[in-house]
Amino acid sequence: MRPFSPDFFARDPLDCARDLIGAELVNEDCTGRILETEAYQEVGDPACHLFTRPSARDFARRNPPGTAYVYLNYGVHWLVNVLCLDERTGHAGFVLFRALDPTEGVAQMRERRGTDDLRRLCSGPGKLTAALGIKGSHHQRSLTDDPEFCLRPSNKPTETGIIADRRIGISAGKDLPWRFLAKDHPGVSVPAGKAR
Numbered sequence: 001m002r003p004f005s006p007d008f009f010a011r012d013p014l015d016c017a018r019d020l021i022g023a024e025l026v027n028e029d030c031t032g033r034i035l036e037t038e039a040y041q042e043v044g045d046p047a048c049h050l051f052t053r054p055s056a057r058d059f060a061r062r063n064p065p066g067t068a069y070v071y072l073n074y075g076v077h078w079l080v081n082v083l084c085l086d087e088r089t090g091h092a093g094f095v096l097f098r099a100l101d102p103t104e105g106v107a108q109m110r111e112r113r114g115t116d117d118l119r120r121l122c123s124g125p126g127k128l129t130a131a132l133g134i135k136g137s138h139h140q141r142s143l144t145d146d147p148e149f150c151l152r153p154s155n156k157p158t159e160t161g162i163i164a165d166r167r168i169g170i171s172a173g174k175d176l177p178w179r180f181l182a183k184d185h186p187g188v189s190v191p192a193g194k195a196r
Helices: 013-019 054-062 106-113 125-132
Strands: 024-027 030-041 068-073 077-085 092-104 149-152 162-165 179-182
Touching: 013 030, 013 077, 013 092, 024 092, 024 125, 030 125, 054 077, 068 125, 077 125, 092 106, 092 125, 092 179, 106 125
Parallel strands: none
Antiparallel strands: 024 030, 024 149, 030 092, 030 179, 068 077, 077 092, 162 179
């Protein structure tokens, strides 16, 4: 499958976040089907880096939709997002990838993570970057140009429904239902209704 085009990301991050459930995130020999995402918006969302960080706003101005935004969370885990730019409003946003179902390169993912439990291998945003080998060097790389590092449609669409729930691990805007999950999948980071 070819990567999504930049046009896929030239819209509201909430729409992208929902539509990316069941798609694939690829880094070299490792691939996973996306089970869980979170949307963040530039306007009216105090949890979004674009709302609080001038460097993030500069990133959004300099890069096209579909660019990877990778940052180190609390100095511990790399987290990967994709930049969205809503053509209707001109506002930017991000989609954070929270959980994957490993599909290719599973042995390498297990080695990187030091676990054989498939359900826990990519069941969190820091876990999935560690499993796929995504680091700071991936920041500002396109997720639409290179089949070796991309977001692409899946040949096997998600068989479960998609539900919306509250976002996780933030102190502001935490009641917004902008986390999207593959319904009842055991590989999500936090099941629906369990977010605190």
